[in-house]
Amino acid sequence: MLSRLASNFPRHVVPASRRAISVQSILHGSREAKEAGEIETQHHSRIIARGKYLHGIEIHRVKPDSVEEYKKAAERYYTGLRDDPELRIKLSGNFEAIVGEQDTFYHVLEYENHSGLDNAWKKIPGSDHERAHNALRPFLRSRATQLAQEFAFLPTSPPHEEGGIFELRAYQLSPGTLLEWEATWRRGIEARRKLVRPVGAWYAQIGRLHQVYHLWQYQNLETRKEMRERAWEADGWADTVYKTSQLARSMDSFILTPLPFSPLK
Template sequence: MLVHLTSNIPRRVVPGARRAISVQSLLHGSKESNEAGDHEIQGHSRLIARGKYLHGIEVHRVKPDTVKEYKKAAERYYTGLRDDPELRVKLSGNFEAIVGEQDTFYHVLEYENHSGLDNAWKRIPGSEHERAHDALRPFLQSRATQLAQEFAFLPTSPPHEEGGIFELRAYQLNPGTLLEWEATWRKGIEARKKFLQPVGAWYAHMGRLHQVYHLWQYPNLETRKETRESAWQLDGWAGTVHKTSQLARTMDSLILTPLSFSPLK
């Protein structure tokens, strides 16, 4: 749930450390996590986040009979944010779900960390951007926003080829298991990289917490099938899937297509 990304989706996340019981055990739930974090009682962000950018994930559920009008209004709003040099907002991707909750759109914005988001929030009220955003409202059934950070070991990157489809994998983790999930997945992803490089991976920082996301690009569904089948033949991938599945409450696979103005296509 990218902020509840599809009906029950997703995202990587973790707030600051919980205090009660043992903070050490909550932050470092496994041997791998202990080795990854040798700093006692630190927040998850200091241990696993890249820390350079903050990503906003905006989810819009649109009235089915207004999709065309919504797309036009969304293009005006998001390209307006992108093209305003004072906002310093970048678009990472703008997508429509074709598998998952229908008539749902995902917009990923990149800010220059928290100060960059503060700057944008100060400048938008009363501006043309606020008016463009208000023009979206008549087409929406609901909307949600989540702030996420990149995993340090996998910064967001542009796709190597244009075209095809994107798959957003979303996981709702059990509270207190983010570091264990990250340590396990980080090892397994090295195996997957032999076939395909992920576009990006994030965990929820504000909004619905304990959610993890990673985004992949494929030429088509057949290639996705073949790539995933090949990965199962690699040492380490099956173990990664088994371990991480034990840490998640829900898992979602969303197939997305980029909108005409999306930088990821």
């Protein structure tokens, strides 16, 4: 069937690069398609990423009757990583969801780019860190990890204790729209910053792709409501929301509280 379709188009007017894209759209699992996807990811990294750090976003779904035991085990594991100078791992934030999927915990780790992650992976096997990680497993229903990079215009906030709640917003973008989403959101965020500043914004590079996260901090839910209502009055914000929503396949909002050992509180 493909050969019959191809015969309808003169080969001399179709550049090889265009033919590769056409085939990629059909045979998306091919080696050529995977290589093209890798090139696209690298292109995005050069344009929109702050390349100094790599962030691991770890999501743990915990058994409802094991939450307290999990919290103790998680504190031992993550503070152990943080305090080991050989690993050079920093904690960006550690949170529990109170609105959204319940009994779910989010941990954001900061590595010194890909080489820093490689270094940590070499040192953890067989160590106390591996044993501490294994101690978490009996309390889990499932777990997932993504490797993400910061948007260049919005570095992750340093540790602070301002109190209140955090909102994690997650966007599943349509493939191929990340650059457009970033450009639109970057313009609009200047208007939103006059009211409240995001404390972090990342896009997935490995794991579930085409996913964007940004994290906000508010004094409470009432403050969040007021700030969001006032944002609609700022020039450019309504247009940003409209345009970015057209690029997203799904959107989620989670309200989080920081764990006692989280550097963001």
